Amino acid sequence: MPELPEITALTEFLDERLSGAQLTQFLLPSAFALKVADVPHESLIGRTVGSVCRRGKFLIFEIAPALEERAEGDTEGPLYLIVNFAKSGWLLFTEHQPGAEANAAGGYFAAQLGFSNNSHNYGVTLTDTGTWKGLAIFIVREPVEVHGIAELGPEPLDVSFGLDEFRRLFTKRQQIKGVLKNQKLVAGIGNAYSDEILHAAKLSPVAHASSLEPDAVERLFRAMKDILSGAIKEFSGKKPDELKPSKKASMRVHGRTGEPCPVCGDTVREVTFVGTSLQYCPTCQTNGAILAKRGHDEDS
Incomplete structure (x- = not known):
C-alpha cells in the first residue's frame, strides 16, 4: 500500500506539472471506484487544477471553477478530487493524453484523466492491480467530507506534532x-x-x-x-x-x-x-x- 513518503513525492511531482492545468478528460469506465460525487464527474472537465497535495495516504486534487465561470463572477468554491489508492492502487503518468497504456495494469483502470498546461498535455491513469479492487475516488466540496480524512490523526512530520x-x-x-x-x-x-x-x-x-x-x-x-x-x-x-x-x-x-x-x-x-x-x-x-x-x- 502506498504510504506517506511515496505519496508525498508523488504529490510534489504532480503539483509541479498539473498546478494551473485544465482538466480536459475524465473517463470513468464504471461507477465502482467512485464512492462519493457531489457533482457529476463530467462537470470537472474544463476546470483548472489549483494544486495537488496529500493528507495521510490520500491524494488530493484541488479543482477550481472553470475559467468562464470565474469570468462570470461565479462564487462557487473549488471541488476536490480525492484518491485513496488502498492496497494495490497506483497511477500511470504520461506526457500526453491517456490512452492504451492502461493495459499495463492488466487491462483494468479505475479512471483516466487528461490535462493541458501551457501547451503541454499530460495523462493520469488510476490503476488497481489487486484481485479485490479497493482504489476509491471521491469528488467533494471539502476534503473532510471523506470519512477517512475526517478521522485522520496528526501528520507525523508536522512541526506541531511533538x-x-x-x-x-x-x-x-x-x-x-x-x-x-x-x-x-x-x-x-x-x-x-x-x-x-x-x-x-x-x-x-x-x-x-x-x-x-x-x-x-x-x-x-x-x-x-x-x-x-x-x-x-x-x-x-x-x-x-x-x-x-x-x-x-x-x-x-x-x-x-x-x-x-x-x-x-x-x-x-x-x-x-x-x-x-x-x-x-x-x-x-x-x-x-x-x-x-x-x-x-x-x-x-
Whole structure:
C-alpha cells in the first residue's frame, strides 16, 4: 500500500506539472471506484487544477471553477478530487493524453484523466492491480467530507506534532506496530514503514504501547521522524513509476524475510497474519527471541 513518503513525492511531482492545468478528460469506465460525487464527474472537465497535495495516504486534487465561470463572477468554491489508492492502487503518468497504456495494469483502470498546461498535455491513469479492487475516488466540496480524512490523526512530520503529543498515543495495551498503523492516531504510516521505524528504534513490533519506558518512546519518535523524512528526501524528484521500486529497494527489514539484517547480520524473520505480515530482526528488536510465525492481528 502506498504510504506517506511515496505519496508525498508523488504529490510534489504532480503539483509541479498539473498546478494551473485544465482538466480536459475524465473517463470513468464504471461507477465502482467512485464512492462519493457531489457533482457529476463530467462537470470537472474544463476546470483548472489549483494544486495537488496529500493528507495521510490520500491524494488530493484541488479543482477550481472553470475559467468562464470565474469570468462570470461565479462564487462557487473549488471541488476536490480525492484518491485513496488502498492496497494495490497506483497511477500511470504520461506526457500526453491517456490512452492504451492502461493495459499495463492488466487491462483494468479505475479512471483516466487528461490535462493541458501551457501547451503541454499530460495523462493520469488510476490503476488497481489487486484481485479485490479497493482504489476509491471521491469528488467533494471539502476534503473532510471523506470519512477517512475526517478521522485522520496528526501528520507525523508536522512541526506541531511533538514528543509530548506522541507520548499520549502510548497509554493503552495495544501493540506498538498497531499504534503506528492506526490512521486515527497518526496519519500516513502503513505496514512497510512501521516495520522500518520499529527496526530503527530497536523495538519489538508486538510489545505493548503502555509498557514502553519514556526513553523508548522518545527513541521511537526520533526513528519515525528520521525514517519518514529520509525516505521523502530519497524519493523527491522521482517519476511515479520509479517510486514503488525505490521504496522496495530502500527497505531494511520489510519484505526482506530470510535476508541478513543490514545492521547486525542476523536473519530477518516474519510473522504472518490474515492478509498481511510483518518483518523484524530478532537481534535488533526482540533480544534474540523468535516471535510466533502466525497470530491474530489485533491491531489491523
